Amino acid sequence: MQNLIDIHTHTLVxxxxxxxxxxxxxxxxxxxLKLYGVTEHGPAIPGTCDPLYFRNMYIVPRQYGDMRLMMGAELNIIDYEGTLDITKEFYFRCFDVTIAGLHQLCYKDGNRQQNTSALIGAIDNPHVNIISHPCDGTASxxxxxxxxxxxxxxxxxxxxxxxxxxxxxxxxxxxxxFLSMLRLCRKYGHPIIISSDAHHTSQLCDHQYANKLVEEANFPEELILNDKVDEFLNFIK
Ligand SMILES: [Zn+2]
Ligand SMILES: [Zn+2]
Known part of the structure; x- marks a missing residue:
């Protein structure tokens, strides 16, 4: 499958x-790539950008040849209600794409019910387009x-x-x-997006481990959006 999208990456910011x-x-x-996403960490991660950075993203050109740049953020789920580390409506208008995720640096692993509620709270947030690495074990x-x-x-x-x-x-x-997630997404016909989460140019578009898992899960290509730009954009609209 051709990979046209890497929506979740970081710069030194x-x-x-x-x-x-x-x-x-x-x-x-x-x-x-046809669609490239830069999604810096939200303010609860130590050393990341000031929210002022997000306010100023409008000045960055979005088109590079036939590649579209999306400037967004990977916000943090910080409690068991799924509250994010940015809540002001204003900021969500600055993001082309909004990702939310659990990170050990700013989320305390809870019990099954608390972790489920944290993730569902973020999923229910109408501003959130994508949940990053829901199955990385931060929620044990x-x-x-x-x-x-x-x-x-x-x-x-x-x-x-x-x-x-x-x-x-x-x-x-x-x-x-992640294997369970893939099997359930297949069962319920819900698509996924594969991301590199690159923190260095060498990691960009590196999907080697994800691809192996997709194969192992016998996950259908129709449900992987990485080669379906219009479908992806429709999803995050
Ligand atoms: Zn992350
Ligand atoms: Zn990330």
Whole structure:
């Protein structure tokens, strides 16, 4: 399958990534992407950009040859209600795409019910387009089926995150949990998006671990949006 979309990546503005916006854009063009997303971490992650950065994103050109740039954010789910670390309506108008996710640095792993409620709260937020790495193990227990069903109900995309599956990161739960997510998405006919979550140009479009899992789950290509730009855009509208 041709990969035309990498919607979840970071630049050095996130504080622990290594390339500039222009370096990432050049690399994305080199990979032949049609849709490239830069989604810096929300303010609850130490060392990331000030919200003022998000307010100013409107000045960045969005078209590079036949590649469209989307400037967004990967916001943090910070409690068991699914509250995000940015709540003011104004900011959501600054984002071309809004991702929300759990991160150990600013989310305390709860019990099954608390973690499920945190994820469902974010899925129910009408501003949220995509849940990043829902199955990376930050929530050590949650009802994956309930999350998939809520995502389907609200038209929220669930991400298969390549970086979560990198063995170097030692996320033991990521493989079995993402595998369950894929099986449930297949069962209920809910699409996914594969992202590199690149923090360096060398990681851009690297979907090697995600692709292996997709194969293992016998996941249908029709439900992977990475080669379906219009369908993807329709989903996050
Ligand atoms: Zn993340
Ligand atoms: Zn990320």
């Amino acid at each position: 996130s504080g622990h990534a290594f390339n500039t916006l222009q370096e990432m854009i050049d690399a994305a063009q080199g990979h032949g 227990d949650f009802d994956i089926e309930a999350v998939v069903l809520e995502a389907k109900k609200t038209g929220t995309l669930l991400e298969l995150n390549n970086s979560s599956l990198n063995p170097y990161r030692g996320k033991q739960l990521a493989r079995p949990y």
